[in-house]
Amino acid sequence: MTVRLTCPEPGRRMDGGNNSPVVLEKKKSPAGLTLAPADCLWTTVRDGAVMLRMEETGPASEPPVTVVQMFQDTVQRYGNRPAMAVKRDGQWKALTYLQYHEQCRAAGKSFLKLGLERFHGVGILGFNSPEWFIADVGAIMAGGLAVGIYNTSSAEACQYVAENCAANVLVVEDQQQLLKILQIEDQVPHLKAVVQYCGDLQMRRPNLYTWKEFMQLGTDIPDSKLDEICRTLKANQCCTMVYTSGTTGPPKGVMLSHDNVTWMVKTFGKHYGLQENEVMLSYLPLSHVAGQLYDIWLPMCIGGTTYFANPGALKGSLVNMLKEVQPTMFFGIPRVWEKIQEVAEAMASYNFMNNNGRHWLADKLVLKNIQTGLGLDRCTHCHSGAAPIMKETLEYFMGLNLQLMQLYGMSETFGPYMVSAQSNFRIGSCGKTLPGCRTRIHMPDKDGIGEICSWGRNIFMGYLNMEKETTDALDKDGWLHSGDLGKFDQDGFLFVTGRIKELVITSGGENIPPIPIENAVKKELPIISNAMLVGEGRKFPSMLLTLKCSVDPVTGEPQDDLTPEAVHFCQQLGSGATRVSEVVSTKDPVIYDAVQKAMERVNLKALSNAQKVQKWTILKKDFSVAGGELGPTLKLKRSVVIEMYKECIEELYKV
Secondary structure, three states, X not given: OOOOOOOOOOOOOOOOOOOOOOOOOOOOOOOOOOOOOOOOOOOOOOOOEOOOOXXXXXXXXXXXXXXXXXXXXXXXXXXXXXXXXXXXXXXXXXXXXXXXXXHHHHHHHHHHHOOOOOOOEEEEEOOOOHHHHHHHHHHHHOOOEEEEEOOOOOHHHHHHHHHHOOEEEEEEOOHHHHHHHHHHHHHOOOXXXXXXXXXXXXXXXXXXXXXXXXXXXXXXXXXXXHHHHHHHOOOXXXXXXXXXXXXXXXXXXXXXXHHHHHHHHHHHHHHOOOOXXXXXXXXXXXXXXXXXXXXXXXXXXXXXXXXXXXXXXXXXXXXXXXXXXXXOEEEEOHHHHHHHHHHHHHHOOOOEEEEOOEEEEOOHHHHHHHHHHHOOOOOOEEEEOOOOOOHHHHHHHHHOOOOEEEEEEEHHHOXXXXXXXXXXXXXXXXXXXXXXXXXXXXXXXXXXXXXEEEEOOOOOOEEOOOHXXXXXXXXXOOOEEEEEEEEEOOOOOEEEEEEHHHOEEOOOOOEEOHHHHHHHHHHHOOOEEEEEEEOOOOOOOEEEEEEOEEEOOOOOOEEEEEOHHHHHHHHHHOOOOOEHHHHHHHOOHHHHHHHHHHHHHHHHOOOOHHHOOOEEEEOOOOOOOOOOOEOXXXXXXXXXXXXXXXXXXXXXXXX
């Protein structure tokens, strides 16, 4: 099914008062590039095409290019610059842009040798590495669709994504990931081959290859064949897919066009004035849109260098990697910044002075030493996104002279389109609309709060094979409805106030946004790691709490030992507890009394009686990716937690 294009009404209020009309204009493409025929803004078929949301002037009027053209342009300008570096056998090994390009072409020819069909998927399952990048870009060069699969996915989840994207080839990291695929290979009808990019194969079977074997497969494929495919790629067709986490239903395949990718990274890079000397650290899952934008495509656009973290980065070694790499740009989700803050506080041997809500250090030398100790002394672009961040965390890093720029976006917008900058900053805000994009608030209430909607060249093509979900997300005028609530201030700064689907609605009909309350509890209680409001359909809200504890650096499993910060908190109150089990099993009266008093302080600031937390419980272990409560980017899976801890929740509501 297709829809005819209806443009937004001229004069409609959009991004904080910008009344410019949206005009779709057919622009001349660069030499040798034509667009595929299209008469609508969305599609749900993998070989479909969409109209580009181009405008008459400004950033949105830029001619479209494919990712292959963008890559070729970068190679011409920066061919001898390091594109990436990975540490192997204790040594950093770099790959120049010319070498990177050659290896992507070799991978593309090998995919063709394996029988990769046009617009069929190449699924990549594993931790960040040069091979991940090369498989991704090589698949696109060969006319396929690059598809990341979270390395924490179960065999069943892998099967769902592989079947949904009609994967011809699956590229896996090691034996552990390979075993998942072997469990489900018979249920992936289009699968032709599997490639393992790390370690030796522990078994031999047809159509199973090591990375070295794979890269040699296509040597007899003529360059002209690959060149011809590259020439036929269209900027308004799909090149890569990002799957949603599936916390509210089956994962959705977010189809992203060449133009989504190239236009976004060029505009984003230009907005921040990024140069070829930028250094990034790749540690977030590459199956996530933030990892894709920051690690693969943005460096490729500007000629920057990506360093790969080790697989334990999110399990405790991130700061060590930061110190070694010293990135100039770093993106972290709020949970990551909180962890970095804990490290900084452990280093600190100084006192903060408070001035008008901002923290300043008495000793500038100590400040510089802490920046260096965190590996952020060269970082001129510190970004936070994917979830709301606490004001106190922002203020803490401002005290370290590290201004965290909040961003707002989603997979469907190929990353952030609301951006902050040092010259355009307001604490608590996600900033202003990226040039060339447009934002409006749908059905605002008396306080100006409504659903955040967006429009621009960055808006996704549609969800693969999901027509209803696509038309639910994109209205008849082509605006993307985010599901998030927010408002603009008088200067055009966006403030996100909550998420429609995350509202806790009590039996009395009160709509309660959980995140502000959860953040308030964490602010009052330094011992709390995670706080989650519950109470859907109940008479009052309650809260699940977890304590800060050590984490197994290999498995990521939360341990019983409290963190030094948590132990110190206990000692200050007069408790000798050093383990989570000690606190919970005895209901340590000192700790439990402190929690109750903190909850009462939070309730004093509640907007209504219905938003006051009536009951709470401390769980026996912290939430984690390994435990299933957190997603791959450490985002809370609320529906999963509710199911896992339903008995604890029921106890809270017993009379």
